[in-house]
Amino acid sequence: MIIDLNQAVEFLKNNDDFLILTHSHPDGDTLGCGFALCEALKSCGKNAVVRCGDTAPEKYSYMGRLCEEDIEYDNIIAVDVADAKLLGKDFEARFGSRVKLCIDHHGSNRLYAEKTLLDPTAAAACEIILEVIKALGVEITKNIADCIFTGLSTDTGCFRYANVTPRTMHMAAEMIESGADHSKINIIMFETKTRTYVALERLALESMKMYLDGKCAFITITQDMYRRSGSDESEVDAIAAIPRQIEGVVVGVTMREKTDGTFKVSMRTHEGVDASEVCAMLGGGGHPRAAGCTVSGNVNTARNLVVSCIEKYLQEDVNN
Amino acid sequence: MIIDLNQAVEFLKNNDDFLILTHSHPDGDTLGCGFALCEALKSCGKNAVVRCGDTAPEKYSYMGRLCEEDIEYDNIIAVDVADAKLLGKDFEARFGSRVKLCIDHHGSNRLYAEKTLLDPTAAAACEIILEVIKALGVEITKNIADCIFTGLSTDTGCFRYANVTPRTMHMAAEMIESGADHSKINIIMFETKTRTYVALERLALESMKMYLDGKCAFITITQDMYRRSGSDESEVDAIAAIPRQIEGVVVGVTMREKTDGTFKVSMRTHEGVDASEVCAMLGGGGHPRAAGCTVSGNVNTARNLVVSCIEKYLQEDVNN
Secondary structure (H helix, E strand, O other), rough: OEOOOOHHHHHOOOOOEEEEEEOOOOOOOHHHHHHHHHHHHHHHOEEEEEEOOOOOOOEEEEEOOOOOOOOOOOOOEEEOOOOOHHHHHHHHHHHHHEEEEEEOOOOOOOOOOOOEEOOOOOOOOHHHHHHHHEEEEEEEOOOOOOOOOOOHHHHOOHHHHOOOHHHHHHHHHHHHHHOOOHHHHHHHHOOOOOOHHHHHHHHHHHHHEEEEEOOOEEEEEOHHHHHHOOOOOOHOOOOOHHHHHHHOEEEEEEEEEEOOOOOEEEEEEEOOOOOHHHHOOOEEEOOOOOEEEEEOOOOHHHHHHHHHHHHHHHHHHOOO | OEOOHHHHHHHHOOOOOOEEEOOOOOOHHHHHHHHHHHHHHHHHHEEEEEOHHHHHHHHHHHHHHOOOOOOOOOOEEEEEEOHHHHOOOHHHHHHHHHHEEEOOOOOOOOOOOOOOOOOOOOOOOOHHHHHHHHHOOOOOOHHEEEEEEHHHHOOOOOOOOOOOHHHHHHHHHHHHHOOOOHHHHHHHOOOOOOOHHHHHHHHHHHHOOOOOOOOOOEEEHHHHHHHHHOOOOOOOOOOOHHHHOOOOOEEEEEEEEEEOEEEEEEEEOOOOOOOHHHHEEEEEEEEEOEEEEEEOOOOHHHHHHHHHHHHHHHHHHHHH
């Protein structure tokens, strides 16, 4: 059931103990949501913990620590989690069918929770969480401001992407006013690369191929590249932004080899190409400018399959 | 003479014909200031043109076109120009001593103009121009919004740097509300790399060496790399940001070989290392976080010279 802000706040006010769940492979937005909401609920005299099926990268530790004890509460809240599957295998099995409230900004939300507070116009789920926290009447502390700012900044590529709205910018201004350490956060998130990442980026650039008259740039990351660079899959996300940046490219693809032999595809597009529609042809999905899917085969057949779907989309787009 | 906002607006209201000058090698902020102010003055029934000693890069053309006719008006306004020298050689000689109003955000402004409206807390000079335009009572059109947004975005690395304040973010939100095409502008300014740039970046990453226990990352760009990548010196500036981004690095250096056999050094530092002091040891200078100098010798002796100066600075810093 889709609910509105007031109904979500009612639910939070009428209950006392909350288990907040982030999505697996947690990022700045889901963790920012979790820790900000947790602090807000605690300041209302409630019990709350934030848990995740995975461990959180160390760089996010300034926002808070995930609860590693096996604590369960009935009032399960999922933040920035569009699908119960995204809780991760274990957590999906344990909690997936029992989520009471989901707060999310993905238009593709599967509505798996009992109640869903959904705003697809929000650039980051943290925008919705900030509205919830304000409606709870909670003061925005420095830590809440750091958390919300992190979500706003990381889900917009530091306010660079098309999903940014005036609300995003006004909220970021408010968070800086409330003490968010914006410069430090942006250095950690956007101006810090590990040596292994730089080595992987170099191999990724070497692998880049151009297709479809330069409209598609394609990076392939193999398991061998992880070995040669000392890097791993956790560092690929930043690389996914690179191919779309090449002049003339409308579809940028980063395809990474998984240990099970399949390939995970991350697609980034410019206006005019709906990445979620292209990825849907291959059983995936996502947002209009950023989507993903999984393909099988060897490197070449997998790459050709993805390129042929992009070609088909571009041709149909011309014909319509 | 330093003046306040009201005095600047009085000057604009009391006169009819304005020659607006940007700094040479014009960037998004100085051009955004120029074109926004020009449109605002015209909508008040005034005559105004924007001129620059250099031509403007094509990517800024959506904001407007520089006047290429040799038009002169007595009321000369310099925007984002900290020093008459920065008008460029010709324009300094012609106009440098006759600037009636300078609107600027550089704390280092030389106060060369008759009247100066200065706000060093502004991340971009466009923040001050927007306040001037509002005080003139002019409506913020889409084009003015595009111009002001461009200045805000380009002078802050797309809202990433420490100079961003809540005012910057609120103004960016307002400009989006007034129709600024933020996503298109950010793509042009921050998400577009030429293929030759990408090829040069790859060679630059291959050249990167680490020194001083990983505190210094050093990229060397040779003339041969320009030949191999098809790129040229105009594309090196973006590369200069890379070495400082490596985890643990406090001094990032990019050294480029010039055609006369000397090397131009661009140094970027994190807090705690004053790049302008290190570069001063080699006859150069600049800002605390970004400075430069020129060194001679072959690649290895030039690199060793720069590294030894950084080592000396870091040691003295420890001893003090």
